[in-house]
Amino acid sequence: MSNDNKYKFSWDLLGDIKAGRPNLGNTTRVEVYRLLQFAFRDVIEQHVGTEETDKIFYEAGALAGKEFYSHMLTPTTDLNEFVRQLQEVLRDLGIGILRVEQADMVKGEIVLTVSEDLDCSGLPELDYEVCSYDEGFISALLESFSGIKFTVKEVDCWCTGDRTCRFSAKADA
Amino acid sequence: MAQIPEKSQELLNLAIENLQGLLTDRTVSPEPPKELATVNGFPQLHATLLEVRTAIMGFASGDLGCQITKKGFLPGSIKALQASLNHLTWQTKMIASGDFTQRVDFMGDFSESFNSMVTLLDESMRKLELIAHTDPLTGSNNRGYFMQLLAAELERAKRYGHLFTVLMLDLDHFKRVNDSRGHAAGDEALRYLCRVLQTSGLRKTDFFGRIGGEEFALVFPETGIEGAAEAAEKVRDNLKETAVIHEGQEFFITASIGISEWRFDDTQETLLTRADQAMYRAKETGRDRVCLSR
Ligand SMILES: [Zn+2]
Numbered sequence: 170m171s172n173d174n175k176y177k178f179s180w181d182l183l184g185d186i187k188a189g190r191p192n193l194g195n196t197t198r199v200e201v202y203r204l205l206q207f208a209f210r211d212v213i214e215q216h217v218g219t220e221e222t223d224k225i226f227y228e229a230g231a232l233a234g235k236e237f238y239s240h241m242l243t244p245t246t247d248l249n250e251f252v253r254q255l256q257e258v259l260r261d262l263g264i265g266i267l268r269v270e271q272a273d274m275v276k277g278e279i280v281l282t283v284s285e286d287l288d289c290s291g292l293p294e295l296d297y298e299v300c301s302y303d304e305g306f307i308s309a310l311l312e313s314f315s316g317i318k319f320t321v322k323e324v325d326c327w328c329t330g331d332r333t334c335r336f337s338a339k340a341d342a
Numbered sequence: 343m344a345q346i347p348e349k350s351q352e353l354l355n356l357a358i359e360n361l362q363g364l365l366t367d368r369t370v371s372p373e374p375p376k377e378l379a380t381v382n383g384f385p386q387l388h389a390t391l392l393e394v395r396t397a398i399m400g401f402a403s404g405d406l407g408c409q410i411t412k413k414g415f416l417p418g419s420i421k422a423l424q425a426s427l428n429h430l431t432w433q434t435k436m437i438a439s440g441d442f443t444q445r446v447d448f449m450g451d452f453s454e455s456f457n458s459m460v461t462l463l464d465e466s467m468r469k470l471e472l473i474a475h476t477d478p479l480t481g482s483n484n485r486g487y488f489m490q491l492l493a494a495e496l497e498r499a500k501r502y503g504h505l506f507t508v509l510m511l512d513l514d515h516f517k518r519v520n521d522s523r524g525h526a527a528g529d530e531a532l533r534y535l536c537r538v539l540q541t542s543g544l545r546k547t548d549f550f551g552r553i554g555g556e557e558f559a560l561v562f563p564e565t566g567i568e569g570a571a572e573a574a575e576k577v578r579d580n581l582k583e584t585a586v587i588h589e590g591q592e593f594f595i596t597a598s599i600g601i602s603e604w605r606f607d608d609t610q611e612t613l614l615t616r617a618d619q620a621m622y623r624a625k626e627t628g629r630d631r632v633c634l635s636r
Contacts, residue, residue: 249436249439249441249443253443268425268426268429268432268448269429269432270425270428270429270432271428271432272432280428282425282429284422294414296413325418325421329413329418330413330414330415330417330418331413331417331418331421331422332418332419332421332422333421333422333425335421335425
């Protein structure tokens with residue numbers, strides 16, 4: 170997909186929050202974030218259908234993940250160090266509590282859980298996983314770290330009655 | 343209360359007995375009773391409880407690998423426990439591989455004990471490493487660790503083509519000090535030499551070690567032979583400037599120094615040998631001097 174578009178993302182678009190919000194600062198309520206995300210999801214689905222919507226969220230997550238990696242993490246080749254940094258920044262920003270269940274970089278298989286996930290923790294029970302944005306986000310983080318493309322699937326989600334979101338990442342063959 | 347038809351009552355009793363069995367019995371059938379197989383929702387409930395049961399039994403016997411496919415609060419809670427235990431396993435593996443930054447924060451009292459264990463391990467490992475790397479007499483790097491550092495420097499030089507130099511330093515007439523003033527005085531002379539080395543303007547990246555009785559080797563990364571010779575002259579001057587003091591007695595020591603510069607096909611051995619040969623030339627030509635291996 171070409172990215173020479175009107176709304177091409179750049180980190181600068183996040184703006185100078187110090188200057189722009191001298192009184193309100195750089196935090197907002199989680200509800201606001203979710204309102205935005207779930208409103209988008211509804212309308213986009215009405216326009217392009219469920220499958221395309223999931224794809225769009227996955228790809229948007231991947232774009233965000235790539236930018237996030239290059240602006241928020243210090244490049245490293247050490248998996249432990251990468252995970253440590255990521256855990257810290259995800260917690261500090263209130264995105265979620267990341268834990269690694271398994272990580273085999275040789276086989277290209279990683280299982281992660283995110284508790285208190287920004288997108289879905291506390292949502293009513295649905296019969297599907299909702300965190301496709303997170304899937305894309307994680308896939309891009311892993312790709313930025315390792316140079317290998319990963320496909321990430323959310324296998325458990327708060328929304329399916331699980332207390333934590335669990336993501337299975339596999340390196341593309 | 344409405345009367346339950348006899349047939350339904352029988353089925354209900356059977357269902358309760360079956361579900362009760364899933365909770366309390368040691369062995370259960372993987373399938374629900376035939377009579378209940380067609381009761382709406384019952385086979386699913388049976389399967390869910392069976393899966394939860396199998397998972398818990400697995401955990402109890404140390405098997406964390408069971409797949410929990412069912413959704414809902416109870417399977418979800420068990421999956422959360424499974425995730426925590428798996429994460430703990432991963433963390434323990436990381437600790438075993440030497441990553442002592444791992445901390446647990448989701449297991450109540452256990453977390454605290456676990457974390458203090460890791461902190462303690464970390465401290466002990468550091469202490470042990472220091473002991474393993476240090477020459478007990480002088481506190482400088484010992485031969486083994488110096489060689490490790492030198493190997494790493496060789497690697498770096500090869501990879502980036504950065505040049506570096508090695509100095510061999512041997513105290514002059516050390517045997518004479520030992521014989522005439524005793525071994526304690528000799529030991530003091532060695533400690534004095536190390537203090538001089540530490541205060542002769544070495545940079546953070548320079549390092550040295552005691553590699554023999556009165557023999558020390560120094561490495562100057564990113565430094566050519568001229569720069570190293572300058573540094574060596576400074577060490578030589580500083581060394582003889584101040585006296586060694588042992589039991590109220592003062593005496594002076596000097597050193598002979600040989601320097602070699604890294605060449606692309608060098609091994610530790612060839613590099614040290616050239617510095618050694620230069621050092622012997624310094625000895626042969628009168629001691630208390632610096633010789634270069636060109
Ligand atoms: Zn989720």
